[in-house]
Amino acid sequence: MRFQHKVVIVTGGASGIGATTARLFAEEGAKVVIADYSDKGREVSRTLNEKGLDSFFVQTDVSNEDAVIRMVGNTVRRYGRLDVLFANAGVASDGPTDQIDYEVWQKTIQVNLSGVFLCNKHAIKQMLAQGEGGSIVNCGSVHSFVGKARVAAYASAKGGVHMLTRSSAAAYAANGIRVNTVCPGYIETSLISGLKEEMVRYLQAQHPIGRMGTTEEVGKAVLFLASEDASFITGASLLVDGGYTAV
Numbered sequence: 001m002r003f004q005h006k007v008v009i010v011t012g013g014a015s016g017i018g019a020t021t022a023r024l025f026a027e028e029g030a031k032v033v034i035a036d037y038s039d040k041g042r043e044v045s046r047t048l049n050e051k052g053l054d055s056f057f058v059q060t061d062v063s064n065e066d067a068v069i070r071m072v073g074n075t076v077r078r079y080g081r082l083d084v085l086f087a088n089a090g091v092a093s094d095g096p097t098d099q100i101d102y103e104v105w106q107k108t109i110q111v112n113l114s115g116v117f118l119c120n121k122h123a124i125k126q127m128l129a130q131g132e133g134g135s136i137v138n139c140g141s142v143h144s145f146v147g148k149a150r151v152a153a154y155a156s157a158k159g160g161v162h163m164l165t166r167s168s169a170a171a172y173a174a175n176g177i178r179v180n181t182v183c184p185g186y187i188e189t190s191l192i193s194g195l196k197e198e199m200v201r202y203l204q205a206q207h208p209i210g211r212m213g214t215t216e217e218v219g220k221a222v223l224f225l226a227s228e229d230a231s232f233i234t235g236a237s238l239l240v241d242g243g244y245t246a247v
C-alpha cells in the first residue's frame with residue numbers, strides 16, 4: 001500500500017497503459033483521478049469504485065490549458081491535494097518526414113509533448129503551493145531515444161518529453177518534486193491493435209525478449225518511479241522495452 005492517502009492523476013486513464021496503471025495505483029491505496037478525452041474513462045472509474053477503490057473521472061483534453069487547469073482544480077476540490085501525476089495521454093502517429101501532413105504533425109506534438117508540458121506545469125504549481133514535494137512520471141517511449149523511418153513526429157514529441165523531464169527534474173529537485181519518464185517498448189494496447197499481422201510479427205521480433213510488453217509491466221515501473229522506493233531517482237528515463245534499445 002505505497003500510495004495510501006496519496007492523490008494521483010492519470011491522464012489517458014480511459015484505456016491501455018493508463019487504465020491499468022490507474023488500477024494499480026488504486027489497489028495500493030491511492031485516490032485516483034482518471035483524466036481522459038474519452039468518456040470511457042468514466043467506465044474505468046466506475047469499475048474501480050465497484051471494487052471499493054477511490055476514483056473519479058474528469059473529462060480532459062490535455063492539449064487545452066483551460067481544461068488542464070480544471071483537471072487539477074477538480075482534483076484538489078474533491079481530494080484536497082495532489083501528490084502524483086502520471087502524464088500518459090498520447091496518440092499514435094505514422095509516417096516519414098516528407099509524408100506527414102502538417103495537421104498530423106501539430107496534433108502529435110500538441111498531445112504528446114505540449115499536453116505533457118501543460119499537465120506538468122499545473123501539477124507542479126499545485127505541488128509547490130502544497131510545499132510537500134510530489135512525484136511526476138511522464139510517458140515517453142523507446143522513440144525518446146531511437147528513431148525509425150516512420151515515427152518522425154512521434155519520436156520528436158517523445159524525445160521532447162525526455163528533455164522536459166530532465167529540465168523539470170533539475171528545476172524542482174530542491175522542492176522535493178521528482179520528475180521521471182517511463183519509456184515503454186511496444187505494448188499490447190489499442191495504439192497497436194489496429195496494425196496488420198505482418199507488422200505485429202515484425203514489432204515482436206524487435207524486442208530481444210521475443211514479445212511485446214503488457215500494460216502491467218509498464219504500470220509496475222510507473223508505480224516504482226512514483227513511489228518512495230525511487231526517492232533518489234529524478235530526471236531518469238526508465239526503459240521498459242524488453243531489450244528493444246539494447247541492440
Ligand SMILES: NC(=O)c1ccc[n+]([C@@H]2O[C@H](COP(=O)([O-])OP(=O)(O)OC[C@H]3O[C@@H](n4cnc5c(N)ncnc54)[C@H](O)[C@@H]3O)[C@@H](O)[C@H]2O)c1
Nearest residue numbers: 012014015016017037038061062089090141186187189191
Ligand atoms: N502501446 C505502445 O506500444 C506504447 C509504446 C510506447 C509508449 N506508449 C505511450 O503510452 C501512452 C499510452 O498509450 P496506450 O498504448 O495506452 O494507448 P491508448 O490509446 O490505449 O491510450 C491512450 C489514451 O490517451 C487518451 N488521449 C488521447 N488524446 C488525448 C487528449 N488530447 N487528452 C486526454 N486524453 C487523450 C485516449 O483517449 C486514450 O484513452 C501514450 O503516451 C503512448 O505514446 C505506448
